[in-house]
Amino acid sequence: MINYETILSNKAKTIKPSGIRKFFDIAAEMDDVISLSVGEPDFKTPWQIRDAGIRSLEKGKTWYTANAGLAELKVEICRYLKNHFDLSYDPKTETMVTVGGSEGIDICIRALVNPGDEVIVVEPCFVSYAPIAELTGGKVVPIATKAENHFRLTASELRAAITDRTKLLILPFPNNPTGAVMRREHLEAIAEVLRGTDIMVLSDEIYAELTYGDERHVSFAELDGMWERTILINGFSKAYAMTGWRLGYACGPAPIIKQMLKIHQFAIMCAPTTSQYAAIVALRECDDQIVAMRDQYDMRRRLLVSELNKLGLTCFEPEGAFYVFPCIRSTGLSSDDFCRQLLETRHVAVIPGTAFGESGEGFVRVSYSYSISHLMEALRRIGAFLKDLKSKQTEESV
Amino acid sequence: MDKLLTLLEDNARMPNEQLAVMLGKSEEEVAAAIAGYEKDGVIHGYKTLIDWEKAGRDLVTARIEIRVSPKKDRGFEEIAETIMEFDEVETVYLMSGGYDLALTVTGKTFKDVALFVAHKLSPLDSVLSTATHFVLRKYKERGFRVVGEERDERSVTLL
Numbered sequence: 001m002i003n004y005e006t007i008l009s010n011k012a013k014t015i016k017p018s019g020i021r022k023f024f025d026i027a028a029e030m031d032d033v034i035s036l037s038v039g040e041p042d043f044k045t046p047w048q049i050r051d052a053g054i055r056s057l058e059k060g061k062t063w064y065t066a067n068a069g070l071a072e073l074k075v076e077i078c079r080y081l082k083n084h085f086d087l088s089y090d091p092k093t094e095t096m097v098t099v100g101g102s103e104g105i106d107i108c109i110r111a112l113v114n115p116g117d118e119v120i121v122v123e124p125c126f127v128s129y130a131p132i133a134e135l136t137g138g139k140v141v142p143i144a145t146k147a148e149n150h151f152r153l154t155a156s157e158l159r160a161a162i163t164d165r166t167k168l169l170i171l172p173f174p175n176n177p178t179g180a181v182m183r184r185e186h187l188e189a190i191a192e193v194l195r196g197t198d199i200m201v202l203s204d205e206i207y208a209e210l211t212y213g214d215e216r217h218v219s220f221a222e223l224d225g226m227w228e229r230t231i232l233i234n235g236f237s238k239a240y241a242m243t244g245w246r247l248g249y250a251c252g253p254a255p256i257i258k259q260m261l262k263i264h265q266f267a268i269m270c271a272p273t274t275s276q277y278a279a280i281v282a283l284r285e286c287d288d289q290i291v292a293m294r295d296q297y298d299m300r301r302r303l304l305v306s307e308l309n310k311l312g313l314t315c316f317e318p319e320g321a322f323y324v325f326p327c328i329r330s331t332g333l334s335s336d337d338f339c340r341q342l343l344e345t346r347h348v349a350v351i352p353g354t355a356f357g358e359s360g361e362g363f364v365r366v367s368y369s370y371s372i373s374h375l376m377e378a379l380r381r382i383g384a385f386l387k388d389l390k391s392k393q394t395e396e397s398v
Numbered sequence: 399m400d401k402l403l404t405l406l407e408d409n410a411r412m413p414n415e416q417l418a419v420m421l422g423k424s425e426e427e428v429a430a431a432i433a434g435y436e437k438d439g440v441i442h443g444y445k446t447l448i449d450w451e452k453a454g455r456d457l458v459t460a461r462i463e464i465r466v467s468p469k470k471d472r473g474f475e476e477i478a479e480t481i482m483e484f485d486e487v488e489t490v491y492l493m494s495g496g497y498d499l500a501l502t503v504t505g506k507t508f509k510d511v512a513l514f515v516a517h518k519l520s521p522l523d524s525v526l527s528t529a530t531h532f533v534l535r536k537y538k539e540r541g542f543r544v545v546g547e548e549r550d551e552r553s554v555t556l557l
Contacts, residue, residue: 038552299405299420306419372409376416
């Protein structure tokens with residue numbers, strides 16, 4: 001009998017599994033759960049994108065593409081980045097198509113990090129950065145952003161985290177789970193800290209199109225002197241509601257993209273061919289749909305922020321992505337207990353902030369990629385839950 | 399302010415307070431805009447989408463295509479206005495193509511609808527011919543799925 005414990009990779013074994021699994025196991029047993037936990041759009045991929053995928057299959061385009069992706073798609077990606085964010089990349093040498101933004105994150109970290117290198121991870125954040133950095137032998141240096149700073153990274157926090165071993169800063173804005181965005185002036189302060197250093201930046205801008213308010217998203221690579229140190233990760237999942245197509249891209253200086261491409265071609269060959277053909281149409285024809293979806297998210301965002309604040313779960317106004325991150329400290333519960341009790345008593349699923357880093361304690365992530373009627377029902381249940389909790393606490397104190 | 403209209407179209411029962419929040423307006427502004435739309439006839443009214451079959455009431459719906467001879471000077475207006483008056487008639491559209499008017503008619507039984515066509519519709523002077531098509535099953539109505547339930551198929555794989 002093989003003792004698998006002794007043969008498995010130590011690094012793989014030490015990676016902590018995602019802490020929210022247990023909630024979903026409970027939720028799966030219930031039949032009337034209202035979930036606000038999903039991290040992907042509720043919209044279906046716009047029809048003409050789906051149609052383009054179908055047509056490519058009909059035409060028999062079922063082979064691998066070039067490792068770095070279809071030339072035509074890369075040209076469209078570069079045109080899009082120029083038009084939307086004033087970024088210039090060469091489609092041939094500075095752009096590659098990846099299997100979702102996730103693969104871009106993976107190969108970027110693997111292409112840059114040597115054992116012992118320090119990787120600064122801005123928390124709370126998407127769950128994959130730290131495990132991948134650790135698999136690569138890097139040392140994760142978390143920075144906990146603060147509610148009073150609207151969960152933005154500040155220059156002084158960054159300065160305090162930098163050592164002479166710092167290799168990479170992972171900058172995840174607009175942010176999952178907080179919904180925080182870094183406007184130009186905030187990014188400029190970060191750029192000022194990095195100027196004159198060799199610290200690289202992985203800028204995960206997968207939610208770039210989901211930024212609310214009058215100002216558009218500013219890419220970190222736009223700032224003076226930052227292009228040369230930035231690997232931009234973006235993709236089609238969030239902006240075009242294409243999560244299941246698994247398609248993203250990475251752009252950056254040619255010497256880095258070249259190494260990332262090498263890992264990509266050995267690990268995965270190329271991104272899905274059907275998805276690449278569909279994505280060409282997304283970039284060419286679907287600007288209007290992006291705006292329409294963003295408008296929908298924006299209305300839901302306003303609704304949730306207002307109603308949660310009314311219920312006493314204070315949240316700062318998130319300006320990006322499709323999450324709000326209310327503070328639940330007023331209930332006296334930990335994030336974990338809040339989520340468990342809310343699920344068990346009122347059958348509403350939200351995610352504890354701690355799933356996104358220790359600094360998420362005291363907060364929960366609420367997704368608004370749901371219909372308005374779904375959100376209203378969830379809010380009603382959360383309201384009832386808070387009322388129960390209050391009367392229970394009053395009783396106990398008497 | 400057509401965002402307000404699109405919101406109301408799908409959420410007619412949403413309170414003004416929440417509508418205002420979603421649109422970044424004050425409650426008064428929203429109330430005034432709705433009043434204006436109602437006055438101008440942009441908003442005709444508010445109805446409820448009811449699945450009468452589930453509610454246990456017998457209901458038969460038919461689409462009726464009518465060819466008519468238009469009247470001098472008044473075209474199709476006169477006959478359309480006459481047909482509109484029948485309670486059985488839910489919608490009246492003037493159509494391009496092979497026939498002129500399209501009606502949606504409801505009754506309790508097939509016979510009700512057939513009698514309506516035979517006794518009320520066909521005898522009208524300008525009606526040349528009718529073709530009645532009974533609805534067998536509704537799949538989608540006014541943008542809402544009527545058959546089955548749309549299940550949220552998204553599963554949280556990671557986050």
